[in-house]
Amino acid sequence: MKKSIVALALLLLAWGMQAQEAMQDSTGLPGDNFSLEGALDLFKNSKDLEDFEKKLNMEDSGINNLDLNEDGETDYIRVIDNMDGDVHAIVLQAVISKEESQDVAVVEIEKTGKEEAILQIVGDEDLYGPDVYAEPFEEDGNGGKGGPAYDDAIVRVVVNVWVWSPVRFIYAPLYRPWVSPWYWGYYPGWWRPWHPAPWSIYHRRVIVYRPHYHIVSTHRVVHAHRVYTPHRTSSVTVKRNITVNRSRQVGNTTVNRSTTVGTKRSSDGTKAAGVKRSTTVTNKNGDQTTVKKRTNAAGVKKEGNTVTTGRKTTKTGVQKSGNSVKATKKTKTVKTKRKKN
Structure with a gap:
């Protein structure tokens, strides 16, 4: 009986800590409902940009929870690639109305060598605030001697994303930049909007991506961002809310x-x-x-x-x-x- 009480107390304590962490992670901005880390994971596991767009708009994927026009249903996210030589700025854009769209984030990719490329996803400042970047994460622990303090030392590694399928796809010789054909009132037959999940549920769903993708403060893919900037699209409706x-x-x-x-x-x-x-x-x-x-x-x-x-x-x-x-x-x-x- 005593063991059961202790176990229950520990369970309640863990639940309380998770709830507190969820509140701390919430910024109150619309970007809370679109996980940049989760979007990168979908991108990594897509075969091309068309497949990436489909995954973003599938309820089972669990990444898109945006309702920017506040109609009670999730917004369709279209994918648009702005290409300049070996640089790609892949825009994720929400369809708000017949007249308006709103950029959610942009996947910025630059080729840095024969079989090397770097990538970051940048949250739009209207939805996330300024300077919010996410990138794939790998760590290199100090496995040498030096005691426990040295064993915990972590070195961040800039991940080479060349082996990711969509990256290889966009750098293929015959590739033509992908521009989503869908717009307000004209959507693919497989798409069915759904009601957004409450923040407490959505947060638990996407937190699993954080060990593999981290939010950082350093903007590494600067050339791609210069390609993107002239094409940025924002919505007056979204700014009002x-x-x-x-x-x-x-x-x-x-x-x-x-x-x-x-x-x-x-x-x-x-x-x-x-x-x-x-x-x-x-x-x-x-x-x-x-x-x-x-x-x-x-x-x-x-x-x-x-x-x-x-x-x-x-x-x-x-x-x-x-x-x-x-x-x-x-x-x-x-x-x-x-x-x-």
């Missing part, structure tokens, strides 16, 4: 500011826009002051000759320094009606 986090240092005080802008349409046809701003000031003693402001412009709703508009602003201040002080201010303006004669 992104949380922007900014931090700045003022003397001994740190100011963190978060802004979220969103637009949604309710079931009755009302289109509502909202802005949420949160500012946290931390002084040198660790005391924090947080001010939150939310503005909802609820509506332009037309019923016959009547137009109804509304606006609600809520401002809350919370000061934390052992004790809490809360102040709330609400301003509400509702229903402005105009009727034609």
Whole structure:
């Protein structure tokens, strides 16, 4: 009985640690729902770029969990290769609407020798924030003498991806750059969109790729990125629904500011826009002051000759320094009606 209780306690502790790790790994940005590491694994195990595109858009692959246009279904990801000599910038692009697309990431590849090539995947800054790169990982442990401290020393190895099937494919003599033929409303017959999984489930699904692919801060494939930059595509719709986090240092005080802008349409046809701003000031003693402001412009709703508009602003201040002080201010303006004669 005692052993069972101990085992249960250890299980609950492990579950709690996993849940905490998942929260720490979440940035709150759309890129949380598209694993760069998982995409690289799909690329490695594809025979060519057409096969890669198909794998990205299969529910069983478990990599694409994006719903950038917020229609309740995953977005189709098309693959487009921008080629310049021995350099390839392979764009993964989400189809948002008839008029809009949004780049998710770009697989950048450069040939560095007769049978050598390097590769990185770069997350689009709108979805991941700036400077997010992932690359295949191999390690070279120090197997020599020197004690335990030396045995744990790890040397990062730049992986030669020449042996990967899609890499050999794009460097074949008769290769023509792959450009996906699919677009909004015109998709392959095998594709069926699905409902995105909750973050807690999706995170556990893709974390298995991390031992083999690592997020790094060094951009190695710079020529390919210059090829890609003129072709970058972004969506106004996606930008409207992104949380922007900014931090700045003022003397001994740190100011963190978060802004979220969103637009949604309710079931009755009302289109509502909202802005949420949160500012946290931390002084040198660790005391924090947080001010939150939310503005909802609820509506332009037309019923016959009547137009109804509304606006609600809520401002809350919370000061934390052992004790809490809360102040709330609400301003509400509702229903402005105009009727034609």
